[in-house]
Amino acid sequence: MGTLFIIGTPIGNLGDLSPRAADLLRTVDLLVAEDTRVTRKLLNHLDATTPCISYHEHSNPAQLERVLDALESGKVAQVTDAGSPTVSDPGASLVEAAVSRGHNVVAVPGPSAITTALSISGMPGDRFTFLGFLPRKGSERRSVLSAAANETGTLVAFETPQRVLSALEDIGSALGERRIAVCREMTKLHEEVFRGTASEAIQYFSGGRIRGEIVLV
Structure with missing residues (x-):
């Protein structure tokens, strides 16, 4: 029986990597x-x-078996591009498969864009709903937002720079002029947080090209 380590990695600033995570990244077998x-x-x-x-959503079954075979004889770690694996990330299927084969799964906590954005948004963080990446299609995105309109806690979602203005328009339409925080490039050199309403955010970001990873709160 092997051990699969689920390692959180920095969302921007490499200095946020924990010593435990760094040690495992150097010493695991795969x-x-x-x-x-x-x-x-x-x-x-x-x-x-x-x-x-x-290993991602487009990987074939043989790649999964390769990882499971490696677990039979050693220590394996899973990471995502940034943040915590399996959270809005395709890695959950690997954890499920490892558990079904009787392997240990151990968390090595690290940075999370969700909680980082909540912590600096100025919004209540005692109860929140994470919507993941909002759908690409406008009709599907509006449907998701409308369904979340009755949630009593804070809403958190990921969005791309290319779609954020459209998403803000749909947020204003589905959720009204509630408070919003647009968190961009968190922990990086050009970190920015805009706080206001959806319409104010549209006006603010319409002036130029939007870059970097974005979390909407």
């Missing part, structure tokens, strides 16, 4: 990544030479 090109940058930062393979 590292399973969402995108090996992204993870290699982190490994290079650590001067680590750990073997690394990809």
